[in-house]
Amino acid sequence: MPKTRVEAFSDGVMAVAITLLALDLPIPDPASTPHLAHTLAKQWPSFAAFAVSFMTIGVVWINHHAMLRRIGRVDYATLMLNLLLLLFICLVPFSTALLARYLTESHGAQFAAAIYGASLLLMSCGFYAIQRHVLSTRTELLRGGMSPELRAQVLRRNRAGLFPYAIATAAAALSAYLSYGICLAVAVYYAIPRTTSDVMDDDLAEQHDPPG
Amino acid sequence: MPKTRVEAFSDGVMAVAITLLALDLPIPDPASTPHLAHTLAKQWPSFAAFAVSFMTIGVVWINHHAMLRRIGRVDYATLMLNLLLLLFICLVPFSTALLARYLTESHGAQFAAAIYGASLLLMSCGFYAIQRHVLSTRTELLRGGMSPELRAQVLRRNRAGLFPYAIATAAAALSAYLSYGICLAVAVYYAIPRTTSDVMDDDLAEQHDPPG
Amino acid sequence: MPKTRVEAFSDGVMAVAITLLALDLPIPDPASTPHLAHTLAKQWPSFAAFAVSFMTIGVVWINHHAMLRRIGRVDYATLMLNLLLLLFICLVPFSTALLARYLTESHGAQFAAAIYGASLLLMSCGFYAIQRHVLSTRTELLRGGMSPELRAQVLRRNRAGLFPYAIATAAAALSAYLSYGICLAVAVYYAIPRTTSDVMDDDLAEQHDPPG
Amino acid sequence: MPKTRVEAFSDGVMAVAITLLALDLPIPDPASTPHLAHTLAKQWPSFAAFAVSFMTIGVVWINHHAMLRRIGRVDYATLMLNLLLLLFICLVPFSTALLARYLTESHGAQFAAAIYGASLLLMSCGFYAIQRHVLSTRTELLRGGMSPELRAQVLRRNRAGLFPYAIATAAAALSAYLSYGICLAVAVYYAIPRTTSDVMDDDLAEQHDPPG
Numbered sequence: 001m002p003k004t005r006v007e008a009f010s011d012g013v014m015a016v017a018i019t020l021l022a023l024d025l026p027i028p029d030p031a032s033t034p035h036l037a038h039t040l041a042k043q044w045p046s047f048a049a050f051a052v053s054f055m056t057i058g059v060v061w062i063n064h065h066a067m068l069r070r071i072g073r074v075d076y077a078t079l080m081l082n083l084l085l086l087l088f089i090c091l092v093p094f095s096t097a098l099l100a101r102y103l104t105e106s107h108g109a110q111f112a113a114a115i116y117g118a119s120l121l122l123m124s125c126g127f128y129a130i131q132r133h134v135l136s137t138r139t140e141l142l143r144g145g146m147s148p149e150l151r152a153q154v155l156r157r158n159r160a161g162l163f164p165y166a167i168a169t170a171a172a173a174l175s176a177y178l179s180y181g182i183c184l185a186v187a188v189y190y191a192i193p194r195t196t197s198d199v200m201d202d203d204l205a206e207q208h209d210p211p212g
Numbered sequence: 213m214p215k216t217r218v219e220a221f222s223d224g225v226m227a228v229a230i231t232l233l234a235l236d237l238p239i240p241d242p243a244s245t246p247h248l249a250h251t252l253a254k255q256w257p258s259f260a261a262f263a264v265s266f267m268t269i270g271v272v273w274i275n276h277h278a279m280l281r282r283i284g285r286v287d288y289a290t291l292m293l294n295l296l297l298l299l300f301i302c303l304v305p306f307s308t309a310l311l312a313r314y315l316t317e318s319h320g321a322q323f324a325a326a327i328y329g330a331s332l333l334l335m336s337c338g339f340y341a342i343q344r345h346v347l348s349t350r351t352e353l354l355r356g357g358m359s360p361e362l363r364a365q366v367l368r369r370n371r372a373g374l375f376p377y378a379i380a381t382a383a384a385a386l387s388a389y390l391s392y393g394i395c396l397a398v399a400v401y402y403a404i405p406r407t408t409s410d411v412m413d414d415d416l417a418e419q420h421d422p423p424g
Numbered sequence: 425m426p427k428t429r430v431e432a433f434s435d436g437v438m439a440v441a442i443t444l445l446a447l448d449l450p451i452p453d454p455a456s457t458p459h460l461a462h463t464l465a466k467q468w469p470s471f472a473a474f475a476v477s478f479m480t481i482g483v484v485w486i487n488h489h490a491m492l493r494r495i496g497r498v499d500y501a502t503l504m505l506n507l508l509l510l511l512f513i514c515l516v517p518f519s520t521a522l523l524a525r526y527l528t529e530s531h532g533a534q535f536a537a538a539i540y541g542a543s544l545l546l547m548s549c550g551f552y553a554i555q556r557h558v559l560s561t562r563t564e565l566l567r568g569g570m571s572p573e574l575r576a577q578v579l580r581r582n583r584a585g586l587f588p589y590a591i592a593t594a595a596a597a598l599s600a601y602l603s604y605g606i607c608l609a610v611a612v613y614y615a616i617p618r619t620t621s622d623v624m625d626d627d628l629a630e631q632h633d634p635p636g
Numbered sequence: 637m638p639k640t641r642v643e644a645f646s647d648g649v650m651a652v653a654i655t656l657l658a659l660d661l662p663i664p665d666p667a668s669t670p671h672l673a674h675t676l677a678k679q680w681p682s683f684a685a686f687a688v689s690f691m692t693i694g695v696v697w698i699n700h701h702a703m704l705r706r707i708g709r710v711d712y713a714t715l716m717l718n719l720l721l722l723l724f725i726c727l728v729p730f731s732t733a734l735l736a737r738y739l740t741e742s743h744g745a746q747f748a749a750a751i752y753g754a755s756l757l758l759m760s761c762g763f764y765a766i767q768r769h770v771l772s773t774r775t776e777l778l779r780g781g782m783s784p785e786l787r788a789q790v791l792r793r794n795r796a797g798l799f800p801y802a803i804a805t806a807a808a809a810l811s812a813y814l815s816y817g818i819c820l821a822v823a824v825y826y827a828i829p830r831t832t833s834d835v836m837d838d839d840l841a842e843q844h845d846p847p848g
Contacts, residue, residue: 009277015436036738228652292615306451433651440655507827
């Protein structure tokens with residue numbers, strides 16, 4: 001089975017999920033809002049959670065893109081693992097809204113932060129599961145041109161990318177702000193050009209692969 | 213009429229429908245939620261219904277993918293049947309939200325479960341209608357390479373796939389949980405790699421068809 | 425400018441708009457719903473309006489598809505007219521929700537039906553405006569193979585398609601049900617295979633055009 | 637990294653964002669609406685804000701289209717800048733809803749108008765940032781065929797396009813209506829065929845580039 005429609009469907013789900021994040025931004029009721037600027041400022045967690053989730057899903061999209069470029073065709077297990085990844089991605093608008101609503105509350109903030117960290121962790125695990133399936137279990141799905149060393153290296157980096165989210169989830173037991181801060185730091189880290197291993201590998205591969 | 217935009221439009225509708233499922237996940241109001249974890253746990257039907265609907269639409273997408281791969285071009289009847297299938301898919305977020313809201317209620321749970329089972333049944337019937345149109349009525353739309361035996365086999369398997377949902381719909385008269393449990397079992401069954409006939413046929417076809 | 429991304433963007437907007445229609449289907453509050461079946465039955469206008477709008481946007485998508493197939497490239501005016509068409513399509517979920525909410529009310533039903541008819545009329549006018557631009561003003565955008573007679577015929581049929589919606593809009597002054605009934609009749613008419621002129625022309629063109 | 641999926645993902649996000657704009661159109665509650673026409677007329681800012689935002693995102697989509705056509709491949713910085721542009725686009729439904737809700741209120745109108753103007757300004761800056769990256773910093777990403785003069789000219793025009801939105805944002809300090817009026821004027825200006833520099837450049841380029 002070729003990969004074209006996997007790309008199209010995944011792009012669609014990720015595009016909708018990333019755009020739905022903004023649906024939760026607060027529109028205060030004019031009747032009870034004497035100072036709009038003040039009211040919006042108090043709801044800063046909504047904007048902060050939106051920004052981190054948007055960039056995180058965005059980076060997953062970029063890595064998903066790079067992953068599918070290495071693949072020539074997909075099997076049924078790849079499709080189901082991809083579906084699972086998309087399911088985890090679709091949970092992010094929910095966990096984002098939960099964090100936004102509870103981050104500054106006296107009750108529930110730590111649990112909401114744990115859910116948020118866990119949803120990003122699940123998303124990363126979902127992505128890692130596809131990578132491992134393709135790069136280690138069913139390498140015949142690859143388009144070729146990847147040495148075993150390079151494959152092991154990509155997987156090692158993917159595995160390393162799980163730790164920050166595991167720590168963020170655990171850190172929620174200490175402080176919701178700490179947990180959110182770790183997720184923010186990861187998003188900023190990936191946003192700086194040339195730090196994502198996947199895209200670098202991809203650029204390397206580019207030099208060996210025929211165009212197209 | 214070629215099939216490229218049918219794929220694009222169908223992928224779009226299914227991607228939006230599958231992502232909208234998550235819009236119904238509950239964000240409890242902090243003011244009336246002393247224990248967030250407890251409140252969310254009580255709303256487990258929302259998460260359970262979300263997971264089953266997500267995987268079910270996902271499998272329909274995979275089968276839709278496999279179906280269109282066999283087709284070379286589409287006629288007006290295929291377009292209208294496909295539109296009908298997409299209409300039934302768009303009803304799933306509604307029936308999912310209904311089930312989620314009523315599954316643990318004393319009133320309405322069985323009716324909601326019947327609606328849920330019926331919406332999955334309609335979706336399967338919509339898919340079967342396209343398959344029968346293409347594999348039995350208008351075989352000239354096929355790309356070729358499928359023997360009458362293989363076509364009959366695919367249709368037989370598709371027909372067999374309707375029964376569990378018919379049973380789930382009827383079982384709602386006995387118990388909403390039983391009805392939901394059958395839908396869950398079907399989703400789990402399809403999620404295990406190598407059990408969907410369509411994709412296996414597709415892989416068989418792959419060996420005979422030219423690439424592309 | 426080539427037309428590929430016009431297709432992709434238009435498919436996206438139409439796919440989202442058609443799926444959002446289902447967001448307005450009613451999920452009654454369990455606390456105030458002793459009989460779910462009864463409550464849902466009373467809200468039949470939501471389901472009726474959903475079905476008509478879904479099929480109507482679906483037919484516009486099919487015709488849009490057929491139109492773009494005749495075109496080789498697009499100019500800026502085509503892009504802006506297409507954007508206007510998409511704007512009118514995006515109004516349909518709004519006018520559908522309005523009709524669904526007011527059809528059985530004692531106040532506002534006729535106005536809501538007029539808005540609904542007018543939104544379908546606007547959508548058809550937007551489609552006709554692109555057709556006229558391409559088939560009569562800037563025929564150099566066509567891929568070739570269409571005689572002036574065929575172009576005039578397609579435009580004549582498109583123009584004729586505006587009348588039912590104009591009548592439906594005007595009929596709202598008499599009765600909201602009559603107005604809705606006309607829109608329903610048009611949707612059923614187009615849903616029957618082989619009655620849409622566009623697709624027939626398209627199939628004729630198929631015999632003269634090179635594949636691809 | 638090739639640009640195909642950047643197009644697909646960007647088209648998806650823009651298609652969803654532009655369609656979500658209509659979600660905020662008001663459906664008055666029948667119980668408290670004796671005169672539907674009157675109530676809707678009073679909520680004209682919702683329709684006015686919807687129209688301007690729709691056409692503005694639409695023109696960004698057209699320019700995005702023209703920009704990507706000039707590019708042969710993308711680097712990681714282009715991907716991140718594009719993600720930032722999409723983030724700003726996703727903020728427009730929020731700022732549109734805010735303007736719609738507050739434009740005719742005695743409190744908050746000017747702040748809402750400033751947010752609205754600022755969100756369109758951010759969107760334009762995001763677009764300009766990609767253009768500058770591609771047309772001036774990393775010209776090796778271009779498909780070729782653009783003289784330094786043409787590149788400087790396109791950038792100059794893009795920079796000029798930032799001013800109206802900066803003025804609209806500042807003008808909110810004087811009057812929310814003035815601020816909105818400037819945004820409306822810009823949308824109308826771009827909607828008139830043959831005034832957008834990008835598409836003209838693109839048409840020029842068309843004569844030099846090989847088809848495809």
